[in-house]
Amino acid sequence: LKEIGLEEGEPFIVFRPPEEKAAYLSSLRSMNLVDLMKFVVSKGVKVVLFPRYFDQRKAAERLEGVIIPKRALDTLSLYSYSSLIITGGGTMAREGSMLGVPSISLFPLDYPLYVNDYLEKKGFPIYRFRSYEEALPLISEILESPESYRINTKPLLAELESPLAPIKYSLEELDCIC
Template identity: 25%
Template sequence: MKIWFDLSNSPHINMFHDLIKELEGEGHDIIITCRPLANTIDLLQQKNLSFTVIGEHYGKNLYKKIFGYPIRVFQLWMFLKNHRLDLAVSQSSFHSPLVARLLGIPSIYTNDNEHAMGNIPSFIFATQVLIPENLSVEKILKKGSSKIKTKQYPGVKEGIYLWRKSQQVQKKRKELVNDPIKIFVRPEPLTAQYYKGGLNFMDEALIELQNNYAITILPRDNTQKTHYKQSKFSKIIVVEKPLEFDYIAENCTVFIGAGGSMTREIALLGIPTISVYQDELLDVDEYILKKGLMKHEPQLTASKIISFMESISNKNADFELMEKGKEAYYFIKNQILKYNNQ
């Protein structure tokens, strides 16, 4: 089977990497496309995945996004039309289901963000829509999907790929118990259409903490790199290339995340996590908060961070969500293989 994956944002690489490698190992032909958004290209290179960059990202402005949407759809169609594909698979790629429809092939679209407007055409054109069990089906139906093609997978998206490495990460973390405190910070998704929160709102707290703690910023793009390289952040490490996720998870004392996927990833592994997301929380975030896996502090201060660090203890990865992640992985794989020889 010839399967097209459009990996259009950084989190999609971790989500699909193992599945792509397993499918390739079983003889399936995989084609990967991407766009230059956040750390996507760097991560694809880091994971040694073959890919083709198609189109660009049109920034946060809604009108530019609307203008750019049909352009990338056309570019993808032109690139793929002679590849004789059997199936399209994507997570939150708003282009993939429509391109698949134009190519005359089925598509599987997965999503866990009920607030993104780009879901509307994706839900309409997708052959099958897969969402986590904690995301309300009713919210998806209101955005254009149908009960017939919408299915829920166990757990949360991040569990799909974390279940393989949770024990290894915890083992490494126990070896580093006496290490100095290391704070990793993932800034806000500044170019996301759905994000309406503040920008650079953690600056004051980070400046106050940098003299006493090792702080590493994990920027999403060059704008954030430039911002945190100002002299006022002189003692903060700003990484040039994306760090390996395992390195972050194994060495992080406290994680502060202003976005979604990476914050949930760290929290699921039992690592002390603070979400500072300033917009309306997703259903999946509310679920993780209720399970006590992370703290939500949208107006974070240095004193709140210090207080949090004084009370934390490293937990084990959430066993239930790791098991559900394994179930979800094979559920999605089986959904893909249903299209084999159709």
């Protein structure tokens, strides 16, 4: 936290903007990410931004209360101290929710996000919205009382199958093929 200018207990979110330039999204309106960051900062909460593109970085550099890490960080540790994770992808939201941190995935298409749906069904604090405007009420609620949205995920994680056995089996099968 100190490396990026934050103190323990200081409220912040982790934000990774949605993909904007992929061909499969070319017909969709871009989300106003600056408005989302301004909204979060207006609640007295800082934004740790992991931009996807140079133009996202440039737009955010002018905003008060937005921190853009200069190098790679231990994101799992960062998540655990954050109030909320907002991401346009799935990985950060999934990782954060499995740590018990409320996590929002902004994905504008009407495709199912099977892993997210599974985690939500199991009770992990993961939410999906198609636009940040749809997510604003929940974002506001979480920022008002982040601890009431955090959960202890140890019992949920204990119910999941360890991936080690299937990985070991697959590696052994590959060894037989080679």
